[in-house]
Amino acid sequence: MRTRLCQAGLTSLRSSSYGGPPEPRRRRKTRLYVGVLLCATFATSHTLLAHHSFAMFDTAKRVTMSGTVTGFEWTNPHVYIEIDVPGDKGAVKHWSVELGSPSILMQAGWKFSDVKVNDKITVVLNPLRSGEAGGLLVTATVRDGRVLGNGPGRVGGQP
Amino acid sequence: MSRHVTARPLGRALLLLFVVMASHAHAQTPPDLSGAWAPYRGGRGADPKLNPPPPTPIVLKAPYAKPYDERRAAEADAIKRGEPLGTAAVQCVPYGFPRMMAVASYPAEIIQRPSQITIVTEAFSEVRRVYMNQPQQPIDEVPPGYYGHSVGKWEGDTLVIDTVGIKESVLGYQNTPHSSQMRITERIRLVTPDMLHDQITVEDPVVLEKPFTYTLAYRRMPDYKMVEFVCENNREYLDEKGAVKMKLRERE
Numbered sequence: 001m002r003t004r005l006c007q008a009g010l011t012s013l014r015s016s017s018y019g020g021p022p023e024p025r026r027r028r029k030t031r032l033y034v035g036v037l038l039c040a041t042f043a044t045s046h047t048l049l050a051h052h053s054f055a056m057f058d059t060a061k062r063v064t065m066s067g068t069v070t071g072f073e074w075t076n077p078h079v080y081i082e083i084d085v086p087g088d089k090g091a092v093k094h095w096s097v098e099l100g101s102p103s104i105l106m107q108a109g110w111k112f113s114d115v116k117v118n119d120k121i122t123v124v125l126n127p128l129r130s131g132e133a134g135g136l137l138v139t140a141t142v143r144d145g146r147v148l149g150n151g152p153g154r155v156g157g158q159p
Numbered sequence: 160m161s162r163h164v165t166a167r168p169l170g171r172a173l174l175l176l177f178v179v180m181a182s183h184a185h186a187q188t189p190p191d192l193s194g195a196w197a198p199y200r201g202g203r204g205a206d207p208k209l210n211p212p213p214p215t216p217i218v219l220k221a222p223y224a225k226p227y228d229e230r231r232a233a234e235a236d237a238i239k240r241g242e243p244l245g246t247a248a249v250q251c252v253p254y255g256f257p258r259m260m261a262v263a264s265y266p267a268e269i270i271q272r273p274s275q276i277t278i279v280t281e282a283f284s285e286v287r288r289v290y291m292n293q294p295q296q297p298i299d300e301v302p303p304g305y306y307g308h309s310v311g312k313w314e315g316d317t318l319v320i321d322t323v324g325i326k327e328s329v330l331g332y333q334n335t336p337h338s339s340q341m342r343i344t345e346r347i348r349l350v351t352p353d354m355l356h357d358q359i360t361v362e363d364p365v366v367l368e369k370p371f372t373y374t375l376a377y378r379r380m381p382d383y384k385m386v387e388f389v390c391e392n393n394r395e396y397l398d399e400k401g402a403v404k405m406k407l408r409e410r411e
Binding site: 054055056058070071073075076077078080082084092093094096098101102103104106107128129130132133134151152 | 237238239240241242243248251263264265281282386388389390391392393394395402403404405406407408409410411
């Protein structure tokens with residue numbers, strides 16, 4: 001995610017003239033290098049800050065699903081949403097979705113009451129690489145239609 | 160003309176008096192660091208003057224360098240395979256000092272009294288107590304723990320904290336190992352009224368070839384209310400290979 005943010009940021013750095021007059025080429029280059037340096041710094045600080053690696057989730061893949069909430073665990077070290085997702089011919093598949101911690105989610109605008117059992121919910125998640133029915137939240141569309149992310153900065157910002 | 164001659168020395172004397180009084184008052188009143196602070200990592204648009212200086216290199220003595228490098232390589236391989244190796248935090252064990260001072264975007268709260276400064280970090284609700292103006296205990300008399308024994312003093316505007324007694328199983332910055340002889344010196348100061356730097360120097364005559372220093376930055380969070388953190392619902396676990404897995408729930 002951070003890498004992707006960095007890529008996006010660098011692309012915009014590269015193309016943007018910030019609405020002002022075109023910059024001399026040298027300054028543009030300097031700014032790009034500074035961006036690359038910052039991103040490199042973030043990439044290396046990653047291991048220092050993360051509670052665990054997110055490598056069990058396939059962060060290159062995104063799956064969208066809608067279903068009914070059967071459980072919402074507003075707990076540490078992670079918040080979880082349990083969802084029954086209807087499939088073909090009345091079959092229902094159950095998914096467990098991992099989120100950041102309450103503190104990190106509150107920094108991103110979440111409240112403990114944003115999800116309740118029996119709510120209809122749509123989630124975008126990075127699925128487990130193992131193929132089991134679990135994943136890491138990217139965004140959730142909650143019952144009042146708000147789209148909530150998984151915390152500031154890095155994926156989830158877990159401890 | 161003669162007026163000027165007499166006025167100048169008087170002005171200088173008054174200025175000198177003012178400077179002396181001001182610096183005296185300054186030395187007696189340390190800055191108030193009380194409140195919540197969020198880790199600050201700069202980023203786009205940030206003022207580079209506020210960014211902490213880069214860390215100095217970590218040089219481990221040979222017997223420690225090899226296992227450390229091997230562990231780092233194993234961690235990198237495991238991440239590539241999608242089976243990250245577990246850390247103590249995955250099992251709800253707190254970080255301890257000094258890693259607790261920089262955990263994702265979790266804030267830290269400073270409670271400042273003349274005799275004691277208490278630092279509470281949000282992730283895992285970790286607590287450090289810094290006893291002011293007291294001599295440090297000999298290392299071998301401090302029971303090894305997650306936070307050790309910290310004493311502090313003000314050197315002008317800088318809070319200097321000395322910490323010993325960190326348990327050897329509590330890993331350091333970048334997961335570096337350490338011995339019971341580790342000593343950590345922090346120099347904490349406001350670089351602007353709302354920006355704090357904590358310069359951390361780690362000395363360990365057993366494990367390190369030479370001390371290393373890194374600096375953490377924090378920005379003030381006015382009116383922030385610290386969030387509780389009780390690690391009660393850990394659904395991550397380590398499998399038989401020590402890889403992190405996630406407990407799934409069945410359909411009810």
